[in-house]
Amino acid sequence: MRYAVLGTGMVGRTLAAKLVASGYEVTVGTRExxxxxxxxxxxxxxxxxxxxxxxxxxxxxxxxxADAAAGAQVVVAALSGTGALAALRAAGAANLAGKTLIDxxxxxxxxxxxxxxxxxxxxxxxxxxxxxxFPEAKVVKTLNTVTAAVMxxxxxxxxxxxxxxxGEDALAKQTxxxxxxxxxxxxxxxxxxxxxxxxxxTEMYLRLWLTMMGAxxxxxxxxxxxxxx
Amino acid sequence: MRYAVLGTGMVGRTLAAKLVASGYEVTVGTRExxxxxxxxxxxxxxxxxxxxxxxxxxxxxxxxxADAAAGAQVVVAALSGTGALAALRAAGAANLAGKTLIDxxxxxxxxxxxxxxxxxxxxxxxxxxxxxxFPEAKVVKTLNTVTAAVMxxxxxxxxxxxxxxxGEDALAKQTxxxxxxxxxxxxxxxxxxxxxxxxxxTEMYLRLWLTMMGAxxxxxxxxxxxxxx
Numbered sequence: 001m002r003y004a005v006l007g008t009g010m011v012g013r014t015l016a017a018k019l020v021a022s023g024y025e026v027t028v029g030t031r032e033x034x035x036x037x038x039x040x041x042x043x044x045x046x047x048x049x050x051x052x053x054x055x056x057x058x059x060x061x062x063x064x065x066a067d068a069a070a071g072a073q074v075v076v077a078a079l080s081g082t083g084a085l086a087a088l089r090a091a092g093a094a095n096l097a098g099k100t101l102i103d104x105x106x107x108x109x110x111x112x113x114x115x116x117x118x119x120x121x122x123x124x125x126x127x128x129x130x131x132x133x134f135p136e137a138k139v140v141k142t143l144n145t146v147t148a149a150v151m152x153x154x155x156x157x158x159x160x161x162x163x164x165x166x167g168e169d170a171l172a173k174q175t176x177x178x179x180x181x182x183x184x185x186x187x188x189x190x191x192x193x194x195x196x197x198x199x200x201x202t203e204m205y206l207r208l209w210l211t212m213m214g215a216x217x218x219x220x221x222x223x224x225x226x227x228x229x
Numbered sequence: 230m231r232y233a234v235l236g237t238g239m240v241g242r243t244l245a246a247k248l249v250a251s252g253y254e255v256t257v258g259t260r261e262x263x264x265x266x267x268x269x270x271x272x273x274x275x276x277x278x279x280x281x282x283x284x285x286x287x288x289x290x291x292x293x294x295a296d297a298a299a300g301a302q303v304v305v306a307a308l309s310g311t312g313a314l315a316a317l318r319a320a321g322a323a324n325l326a327g328k329t330l331i332d333x334x335x336x337x338x339x340x341x342x343x344x345x346x347x348x349x350x351x352x353x354x355x356x357x358x359x360x361x362x363f364p365e366a367k368v369v370k371t372l373n374t375v376t377a378a379v380m381x382x383x384x385x386x387x388x389x390x391x392x393x394x395x396g397e398d399a400l401a402k403q404t405x406x407x408x409x410x411x412x413x414x415x416x417x418x419x420x421x422x423x424x425x426x427x428x429x430x431t432e433m434y435l436r437l438w439l440t441m442m443g444a445x446x447x448x449x450x451x452x453x454x455x456x457x458x
Contacts, residue, residue: 122350122436161455193444201440204433207351211430212454215422221456225441226390228449 004029004072006065006087008036008050009043011104011148012078013057018152020059022182027061029068029091036062069095074102074175075137081107081119081126088130097136100172102179103127103199104143104151106206115210118203127166127199138172140165141199142180145209147219154184154222161222162189166198191225233258233301235294235316237265237279238272240333240377241307242286247381249288251411256290258297258320265291298324303331303404304366310336310348310355317359326365329401331408332356332428333372333380335435344439347432356395356428367401369394370428371409374438376448383413383451390451391418395427420454 005016006029019026030036030050039049047053054062061068069075069091079087084105088096107126108116120126127141142165143151150156154163163185167173177190193201213219234245235258248255259265265279276282283291290297298304298320308316313334317325336355337345349355356370371394372380379385383392392414396402406419422430442448 118351118433122347157455158457159455161453191441191444193440198440198444201437204347204436207433208430211422211427212420215420215427216456218456221454223452224390224455226386226388226451226453227445227447228387 001025001074002027002072003074003076004068004091005076005078006068006091007078007080007105009045009078009080010047011151012076013047013050013053014148014152015076015078015104016060017057018183020057025061026059027063027068027071029063029065029087031065031087031090033062033064065091066095069099072099074100076102077105077130079105081105081116082109082111084126085129085133088134093134093136096134099137100169100175101130101134101137101139102143102176103130103139103141106144106203108206115207118206121204122200125197125199125203127196127203131168131196138167138169139196140167140169140172140176141196141202142166142176145202145205146222150220150222152183154189156220157222159224160186160189161224162191163222164191164193164198164202166193166196166202168195189224230254230303231301232256232303232305233297233320234305234307235297235320236305236307236309236334238274238307238309239276240380241305242276242279242282243377243381244305244307244333245289246286247412249286254290255288256292256297256300258292258294258316260294260316260319262291262293294320295324298328301328303329303408305331306334306359308334310334310345311338311340313355314358314362317363322363322365325363328366329398329404330359330363330366330368331372331405332359332368332370335373335432337435344436347435350433351429354426354428354432356425356432360397360425367396367398368425369396369398369401369405370425370431371395371405374431374434375451379449379451381412383418385449386451388453389415389418390453391420392451393420393422393427393431395422395425395431397424418453
């Protein structure tokens, strides 16, 4: 299986490294390959230059959004909330059509400082916006409720804890479930919330997640859904 | 300790009954006592007439918002999101001043159908609005993340699960913690999120809660916060 991971930030890097370690071919997608490789300073979130990371992860390819998506069977959107739709437009609807599009992004807008605002919020979600704009892609929202390190290594958080999936396509959700299990998520902790509209729930949960991160002083936490079985 | 429970809906009734069972004096507050007792049909949420409930709970008093609040040492706001501020204005700032005001309400607006919208959302919360409008009250947001029956009987949900508190006043939060423990919440599951602004987190979580209720077909669930200790 060939994966494209759109986004060169910490989330994209973490997912790309894990996918390679799991035996997949992975190409990271970026706006301008030359610009990404030319950067010599840390990015806005404090991540070291991509070129440095690439040297430590030589198996991960780097290509334009469009080339990465075109060559992949599954596409992962690991994009900033404010840049996600533009990046997917650059990837191109034809290169996403018919493919599972795993959206792990959150619609966080840091333009007014911290805590970030959510945009959209309440009556729409980024997951829905992506699905509406790319109706031939099979969008599955998942992993957006945990920090990058926990996404690919749930054992960082002790005990049982849950991860959500939202999407319209049952087969695409099956693909994502299998991947989540490869990442270490127990099958019984993968909570199917329903269609892509349910992404509103997990995106809006981010405000509580940010609050807890502040209160706990760490991002290594998660929630477990407890219910009668 | 004398409690006022403002609100005659299912949440108010459930909390009032539990507080009486715990040995407290409880007066439910309502807009117009005569109107509340005259109602002979189920309310908009399908709850049976208040008078019927009162006959089964004769120890619970009923008074106007103002009289209930005036006679209480602790006030519980178990109000609809759209009616909460008006009800608290009717209770009167002087009758709330210096008192712990436990806000269990959620700012749900059902005027456009289901799922309800949140108002306010993202950049403000109902908990903050209440604290701003009644600066002499000691507002503590809690219990708004679980269904009424679970609020007062956490054992309805199996295993460990968490409840949040948000508020500015440390002593008021201690009062609330003690009450939550009386309700059956283990001390280690009471998560202090910080000041009242953190109510944004638990109020916005409601969207995920509503989504899960739909997916699970029951309101008897909750989340457990898992983190390294």
